[in-house]
Amino acid sequence: MPPVISDADLWSEMKSGSEKAFSSLFMKYHVSLVSYGKSITQHHYIVGDCIQDVFADIWLYRKTISTPDSVRAYLLSGLRKRIARKLERDQIFKHATDIEHVEFSASFTVLDELITNEEMRSQVTYLNAAINQLSPRQKEALYLRYYQQLSVDQIAEMMQMNTQSVSNLLHRAIKQLRNLWKGEIPQLMILLVLTHCLSTDV
Structure with a gap:
């Protein structure tokens, strides 16, 4: 190698x-x-x-x-x-x-072939729907943080926001997802959705 x-x-x-x-x-x-x-x-x-x-x-x-x-x-x-x-x-x-004025427009959809467990598929489907209810800026911040693995400072520079505003944006997004989910969301599941289920309707 x-x-x-x-x-x-x-x-x-x-x-x-x-x-x-x-x-x-x-x-x-x-x-x-x-x-x-x-x-x-x-x-x-x-x-x-x-x-x-x-x-x-x-x-x-x-x-x-x-x-x-x-x-x-x-x-x-x-x-x-x-x-x-x-x-x-x-x-x-x-x-x-x-x-x-650049607005994050991707949606998140389950790729069934990546999920063999029926219960997990159901949970991911629900989380997809929850993420797609977020605002474009919240989705972009989550995408950059979890999928592209950028730091909060790097996201702030990209989105022309201060660091605290990005932290607040991410916090509100996760809080909104937890409210829709009605409980704690495993970070692994968020990573699964953002990493494998991005759809841009190509």
Whole structure:
């Protein structure tokens, strides 16, 4: 098994001009970026172009950009901003002025083949329905926290909110889910739903 190269090392090699490292970063995060991009715009045809633009800028300015604390957060944030600018430029949202107008639109649905236990399937189905009752910003915060595994600080920067507001958003989302669930929700079940049951109606 080949050794696992860290994001920091790949980024450093990319900055030095390694096309292989650049390609590795693209391949590593492409699926996550497509998933997230299609979650924040119904205009799925622009997502691929926006991802290409993000990586094109990285390669073009590789000598001057600094190494981010989290490559994943950097790429997701860059894609979010790129999509917002694209939507504004194309006047899809005529009054859009910033990424506040980018709205998380994915829904969560059970993938039956991943769940063989009938009781678990019933519980996950119920949790899916509960999550889909949350606001778009609550769903996006949960998605970024549990699926993309970003820190609260990173989510705050991406969503242009302060850290306390993101903490409150996550707290209210979990509280709302618990109220609908009528009890404690196992974190493993939330992870199962957010990791395996994301649907963007592709």
